[in-house]
Amino acid sequence: MHLTLVRIGLKNEDQHTHTPANKAGSMGGERFPEPYQQPSSKAPSSESVKWIQSQVTRHHQRFARSIPLIASENLVSPLAAEMFSSDLHNRYAEGLPGSRYYEGNADYDPIEEHVESLAKRVFDAPFADVRPISGTTANISALFAISAPGNRFMAPELAAGAHISTQRFGAAGLRGLDTITYPSIPETMSIDTELAVEMIARENPDVCYIGQSVYLFPSDVKELVEAAREIDATIMYDAAHVLGLIAGNRFQDPLQDGVDLVCASTHKTLPGPQHGIILANQDRQLANGKMLHRAIRSAVFPGVHSNHHLHKVAALGVSLAEALEFQADYAEHTIANAKALAEGLWERGMKVFAPDHGFTESHTILVDVSEFGGGADVSLRAESCGLVMNKNMLPGDTSAVSPSGVRLGTPELTRLGMGVDEMDEVALMIHLAAQGDRESEVRQRAAELKKRFNSLHYCWNVGRGAYADPEFSPVN
Numbered sequence: 001m002h003l004t005l006v007r008i009g010l011k012n013e014d015q016h017t018h019t020p021a022n023k024a025g026s027m028g029g030e031r032f033p034e035p036y037q038q039p040s041s042k043a044p045s046s047e048s049v050k051w052i053q054s055q056v057t058r059h060h061q062r063f064a065r066s067i068p069l070i071a072s073e074n075l076v077s078p079l080a081a082e083m084f085s086s087d088l089h090n091r092y093a094e095g096l097p098g099s100r101y102y103e104g105n106a107d108y109d110p111i112e113e114h115v116e117s118l119a120k121r122v123f124d125a126p127f128a129d130v131r132p133i134s135g136t137t138a139n140i141s142a143l144f145a146i147s148a149p150g151n152r153f154m155a156p157e158l159a160a161g162a163h164i165s166t167q168r169f170g171a172a173g174l175r176g177l178d179t180i181t182y183p184s185i186p187e188t189m190s191i192d193t194e195l196a197v198e199m200i201a202r203e204n205p206d207v208c209y210i211g212q213s214v215y216l217f218p219s220d221v222k223e224l225v226e227a228a229r230e231i232d233a234t235i236m237y238d239a240a241h242v243l244g245l246i247a248g249n250r251f252q253d254p255l256q257d258g259v260d261l262v263c264a265s266t267h268k269t270l271p272g273p274q275h276g277i278i279l280a281n282q283d284r285q286l287a288n289g290k291m292l293h294r295a296i297r298s299a300v301f302p303g304v305h306s307n308h309h310l311h312k313v314a315a316l317g318v319s320l321a322e323a324l325e326f327q328a329d330y331a332e333h334t335i336a337n338a339k340a341l342a343e344g345l346w347e348r349g350m351k352v353f354a355p356d357h358g359f360t361e362s363h364t365i366l367v368d369v370s371e372f373g374g375g376a377d378v379s380l381r382a383e384s385c386g387l388v389m390n391k392n393m394l395p396g397d398t399s400a401v402s403p404s405g406v407r408l409g410t411p412e413l414t415r416l417g418m419g420v421d422e423m424d425e426v427a428l429m430i431h432l433a434a435q436g437d438r439e440s441e442v443r444q445r446a447a448e449l450k451k452r453f454n455s456l457h458y459c460w461n462v463g464r465g466a467y468a469d470p471e472f473s474p475v476n
């Protein structure tokens with residue numbers, strides 16, 4: 001028996017400073033998170049492998065009994081996931097199909113070409129680059145393509161749902177951009193189009209950015225594009241959250257409305273691999289003198305990436321093929337579930353954001369939980385009950401660490417086949433968890449509900465459970 005274990009943290013509660021257990025306390029008499037043990041530094045190295053395997057299995061089993069409500073997460077289809085462990089995972093393909101810096105891509109190059117053509121078909125886009133490895137690297141690449149240090153960059157403010165990419169401490173700052181924020185409408189967390197149009201004319205930005213991490217309602221893209229065109233600004237749309245709703249024709253069509261380019265993650269409402277994409281409209285010469293398509297190509301490589309992730313490109317191809325088949329239906333149910341969840345919470349007296357506007361037109365809702373101790377406390381307490389969500393700023397909040405809200409999303413629950421009836425049960429659990437009552441009952445309810453919904457929908461069914469235990473080889 002080689003296992004040498006060291007117990008972390010839980011012997012001495014004073015040392016245990018960062019886990020939900022501190023805030024959430026015990027869950028119905030049981031500790032959360034449960035005690036865990038890591039192999040000691042003296043243990044045989046194979047023990048590390050076994051331990052990592054067991055932790056990953058624990059993670060699967062935890063998700064099998066939890067209610068996943070993170071708006072930016074989803075489940076990739078089994079057919080797409082099969083690409084992750086293919087040999088493509090280990091290969092290099094710097095450059096573009098047909099002109100690589102490495103040999104060995106004879107079979108991969110046609111795949112990348114085909115995945116690009118699938119992306120163009122799904123989004124009716126004249127141009128697609130499927131190499132960015134995440135939404136953030138897509139944004140950084142785009143900013144390198146379309147802007148220069150010192151340029152003026154206009155985007156929504158953080159408290160109005162903007163992503164860190166738009167901030168001085170994120171991609172925009174990294175590119176040396178001078179950031180200006182649009183005026184926003186606090187009741188809907190949207191850009192105030194009328195004031196923004198005036199501001200664009202007055203401030204003369206080089207780049208106008210549309211897109212949010214809390215994206216409840218479509219933006220007035222056409223009006224913003226028109227204003228940007230007047231001053232020859234480049235206009236980019238960040239669809240990280242809503243790419244799948246766009247693919248399903250259920251949110252808006254920014255390319256059709258005239259933006260120059262769309263950057264996105266491919267693993268949120270589009271339930272693909274963790275990856276990124278850049279789509280673009282017809283080629284044109286930008287104010288910086290560069291041609292749009294070429295500028296994107298060279299910013300993606302050799303600008304921001306060296307090698308991209310070939311296995312993810314192949315997986316994205318599978319997900320895009322599935323999107324052609326299932327996405328319209330999936331997007332429609334995802335939005336219907338978000339609205340139903342909002343209704344269920346509202347009927348129980350919870351302060352769901354934007355009640356006068358129907359709460360949401362997307363996969364996301366926001367809830368002001370200050371009466372229950374604020375977003376940080378509620379999300380930690382909910383996790384100990386088996387409900388996974390994140391804290392979120394609401395208009396007027398100044399701290400991202402202790403904001404008044406929580407953000408809830410329906411992409412994963414919908415993917416599991418849940419419908420509006422189940423949303424009422426989920427709303428009940430959220431309400432109980434926020435109050436801090438009946439923790440073990442909520443945990444049990446969550447596990448019971450999940451037992452009935454444990455396979456993936458809106459993809460080709462290969463009969464595998466959504467959170468089935470991973471198959472690991474024994475380590476000798």
Ligand SMILES: Cc1ncc(COP(=O)(O)O)c(C=O)c1O
Binds near residue numbers: 162165266
């Ligand atoms: C609006 C927006 N843009 C970009 C990103 C970054 O995406 P990724 O996590 O793929 O880097 C996010 C992430 O949630 C986002 O919300």
